[in-house]
Amino acid sequence: MKSTICAGVSAAALMLAANGALAQDAVSDGVVKIGVLGDMSGVYSTGFSGKGAVDAVKMAVRDFGGTVLGKPIEVISADHQNKADVGSATAREWIDEQHVEMITDLTNSAVALAVQKLASDKKVITMATGAASSALTGADCTKYGIHYGYDTHALPVGTATAVVKNGGDSWYFITADYAFGHALQDNTTKVIDSLGGKVLGSSDVPLASTDFSSYLLQAQSSGAKVIGLANAGQDTVNAIKQAHEFGIVDGGQQLAGMLVLISDVKSLGTDVAKGLQFTTGWYWNGDDASRKWKEEYEKFSGGEAPTFVHAADYSLTMAYLNAIKAAGTDDSDKVREQLGKMKIDDFFAKGGEIRQDGLLVHDMYLLKVKEGGTDPWDVADVVRTIPGNEAYASLAEGGCPLVAK
Amino acid sequence: MDPMIRLILAQGMLGLNNGVFYAMLSLGLAVIFGLLNVVNFAHGALYMLGAFLALILYSYAGAWVGLDALHIGFWPALILAPLLVACFGMLIERFMLRRLYKLDPIYSLLLTFGVTLVLQGLFINFFNASGTPYPGMPESLRGVVNLGFMMFPKYRLFVIIFSIIVCFAVWYMIERTRIGSRLRAGTENPELVKAFGINVPLMVMLTFGFGTGLAGLAGVLAAPIYSVSPLMGANLIIVIFAVVVIGGMGSIAGAVLTGFALGLVEGITKVFYAPAANTVIFLLMVIVLLVRPNGLFGRQS
Numbered sequence: 001m002k003s004t005i006c007a008g009v010s011a012a013a014l015m016l017a018a019n020g021a022l023a024q025d026a027v028s029d030g031v032v033k034i035g036v037l038g039d040m041s042g043v044y045s046t047g048f049s050g051k052g053a054v055d056a057v058k059m060a061v062r063d064f065g066g067t068v069l070g071k072p073i074e075v076i077s078a079d080h081q082n083k084a085d086v087g088s089a090t091a092r093e094w095i096d097e098q099h100v101e102m103i104t105d106l107t108n109s110a111v112a113l114a115v116q117k118l119a120s121d122k123k124v125i126t127m128a129t130g131a132a133s134s135a136l137t138g139a140d141c142t143k144y145g146i147h148y149g150y151d152t153h154a155l156p157v158g159t160a161t162a163v164v165k166n167g168g169d170s171w172y173f174i175t176a177d178y179a180f181g182h183a184l185q186d187n188t189t190k191v192i193d194s195l196g197g198k199v200l201g202s203s204d205v206p207l208a209s210t211d212f213s214s215y216l217l218q219a220q221s222s223g224a225k226v227i228g229l230a231n232a233g234q235d236t237v238n239a240i241k242q243a244h245e246f247g248i249v250d251g252g253q254q255l256a257g258m259l260v261l262i263s264d265v266k267s268l269g270t271d272v273a274k275g276l277q278f279t280t281g282w283y284w285n286g287d288d289a290s291r292k293w294k295e296e297y298e299k300f301s302g303g304e305a306p307t308f309v310h311a312a313d314y315s316l317t318m319a320y321l322n323a324i325k326a327a328g329t330d331d332s333d334k335v336r337e338q339l340g341k342m343k344i345d346d347f348f349a350k351g352g353e354i355r356q357d358g359l360l361v362h363d364m365y366l367l368k369v370k371e372g373g374t375d376p377w378d379v380a381d382v383v384r385t386i387p388g389n390e391a392y393a394s395l396a397e398g399g400c401p402l403v404a405k
Numbered sequence: 406m407d408p409m410i411r412l413i414l415a416q417g418m419l420g421l422n423n424g425v426f427y428a429m430l431s432l433g434l435a436v437i438f439g440l441l442n443v444v445n446f447a448h449g450a451l452y453m454l455g456a457f458l459a460l461i462l463y464s465y466a467g468a469w470v471g472l473d474a475l476h477i478g479f480w481p482a483l484i485l486a487p488l489l490v491a492c493f494g495m496l497i498e499r500f501m502l503r504r505l506y507k508l509d510p511i512y513s514l515l516l517t518f519g520v521t522l523v524l525q526g527l528f529i530n531f532f533n534a535s536g537t538p539y540p541g542m543p544e545s546l547r548g549v550v551n552l553g554f555m556m557f558p559k560y561r562l563f564v565i566i567f568s569i570i571v572c573f574a575v576w577y578m579i580e581r582t583r584i585g586s587r588l589r590a591g592t593e594n595p596e597l598v599k600a601f602g603i604n605v606p607l608m609v610m611l612t613f614g615f616g617t618g619l620a621g622l623a624g625v626l627a628a629p630i631y632s633v634s635p636l637m638g639a640n641l642i643i644v645i646f647a648v649v650v651i652g653g654m655g656s657i658a659g660a661v662l663t664g665f666a667l668g669l670v671e672g673i674t675k676v677f678y679a680p681a682a683n684t685v686i687f688l689l690m691v692i693v694l695l696v697r698p699n700g701l702f703g704r705q706s
Contacts, residue, residue, distance in 0.1 A: 203679060204680075208536070210536055210630075210631040210632040210634070210637075211630070211631055213419050214416055214419050214672065214675050214679075214682075215679075217412065217415050217416060217419065217555070218412075218675070218679065221408055221411070221412040221415075223408075234536070234632075238632075245549065245558045246549070246555070246556050246557070246558065247549050247551075247555075247556030248556075250556075251556075
């Protein structure tokens with residue numbers, strides 16, 4: 001009798017202890033903090049980062065219910081000014097002082113590569129969206145780093161293929177002079193080479209240049225049929241505008257923006273951008289679920305339509321919170337494992353999965369700018385859906401050293 | 406036309422376009438240095454201020470006075486913004502620089518450098534760091550002109566012609582008119598000029614205002630071409646100092662001619678080896694300093 005009571009008490013005590021431990025472990029410091037670290041004031045602050053990205057994450061938190069495992073979810077944000085050192089310092093402060101569980105956005109590949117490495121050393125999950133470099137899940141992949149939405153491998157598969165097949169077989173690149181631009185140029189060159197086209201030359205332009213005229217003239221005199229813009233955001237907009245100003249498009253050369261957002265098209269005007277083809281991870285006017293989400297987002301954010309990066313921000317926040325819920329803890333190892341097991345299947349990513357190297361593989365879309373859409377943001381038609389496994393490099397091709405050969 | 410020649414001409418044209426800004430800014434610097442012996446490090450920031458004033462007049466000023474539809478356009482800005490910058494310059498001269506004339510010139514240099522940092526900080530705080538496009542380019546200057554070897558935007562052509570006229574007018578005023586001769590005399594021997602009944606402190610203040618006004622004018626002209634950004638002056642000021650050093654400190658004609666010439670050299674370098682374009686000016690500066698330490702147009706001291 002005595003022994004059974006003893007056993008009962010100790011069992012109860014054990015259970016209590018276990019429960020206590022569980023409650024303590026489930027959410028490490030009583031709150032789940034998501035950090036949005038992006039370019040809040042520079043060339044990538046519209047369309048990629050900025051208010052649009054923060055709103056997308058906040059909206060996902062609202063739609064999720066505001067709490068996970070009974071603990072509140074908090075969203076904080078900061079400007080990395082496109083500087084890897086500023087981004088790293090902020091991430092370090094977030095992780096060490098504020099106990100941020102996950103860092104997202106990370107537009108600008110140079111910043112993303114630095115922060116992803118730092119966060120992984122400290123066992124914190126990063127989910128990069130705005131960054132494009134395929135190195136994030138290739139040579140520089142990390143255990144806790146996820147790349148969500150698109151990459152420099154997927155972009156040219158759609159756009160460059162379409163342009164070369166249309167006869168644009170000689171290219172000149174205007175390239176943003178840092179990790180992202182060079183990765184995009186290299187990946188595009190591979191696609192062009194594989195289709196029998198050739199690259200005649202390139203100009204490296206510092207990030208956030210405002211005058212592209214002399215580079216455009218070099219491109220013009222190269223005689224290439226296509227001027228490939230391996231840049232993004234305001235840089236792309238400025239380059240396209242100035243190509244029109246200097247009569248380069250009228251002179252018969254074609255522009256191919258390798259990374260174009262619908263916000264860029266809107267800012268150029270569909271009359272200027274007409275006929276431009278570009279690859280995207282999502283388009284709001286693709287299906288009903290997306291249209292519905294865009295409306296909700298516009299209401300939440302106050303007018304501006306979401307780009308595919310914003311949709312990715314929402315989708316990944318949902319995926320992350322669902323993974324915490326399913327794993328029953330915010331422990332990075334368990335959540336990362338859960339994210340790898342889950343199917344990512346929502347309005348943004350159809351039949352997507354997060355691979356071992358951290359890459360979300362999902363379908364991409366080739367769009368073509370049109371005039372006279374029904375909605376002010378209805379700026380393009382979907383020309384082609386590119387299946388995920390065609391758009392992205394295979395696990396082996398990606399070259400992530402963590403993947404067992 | 407041979408494509409190589411065409412490319413050289415085209416890049417030369419763009420170089421001239423940049424040279425315009427070098428010339429206008431180094432002209433203002435030369436005027437200030439020549440008459441006040443002050444190295445105005447705030448010149449780039451005042452150029453930036455001019456561009457921002459044009460942007461503010463167009464995009465915000467209307468809303469501030471309750472008239473949302475009011476946009477003060479390019480032409481009024483071309484007069485208003487330089488005047489405002491000149492007023493700001495005169496305030497700096499009257500209340501700050503004037504106290505430092507008796508000290509080593511390094512003090513006024515440090516002061517103006519401080520003014521630069523304050524202005525940049527303020528504008529980074531209130532506007533985005535990487536630039537806002539200026540939306541107010543006048544309709545009459547939109548479109549392109551066919552120069553035979555290239556299509557050149559009308560506006561840029563206007564800027565080149567307008568600036569050449571301004572530079573010539575300033576040179577003429579200082580070197581060939583009565584006001585100019587008084588200004589020059591005032592710097593040579595202020596006591597003597599005072600004896601003639603001329604108010605030298607007022608003249609110095611107006612001169613500083615005039616030099617900074619030129620920077621403001623260059624800023625307004627630059628606004629429609631480049632994005633208006635808090636760091637636009639900082640990117641330019643180093644080149645401008647190189648131009649002034651090559652041209653010869655204090656030489657008006659030297660500053661203008663060197664500005665245009667270096668713009669051209671920079672542009673044409675882009676044809677042959679683009680990455681060297683940013684360094685070619687400094688390379689020239691080194692050579693000129695070795696061979697002619699007073700600059701190409703500088704007077705022997």
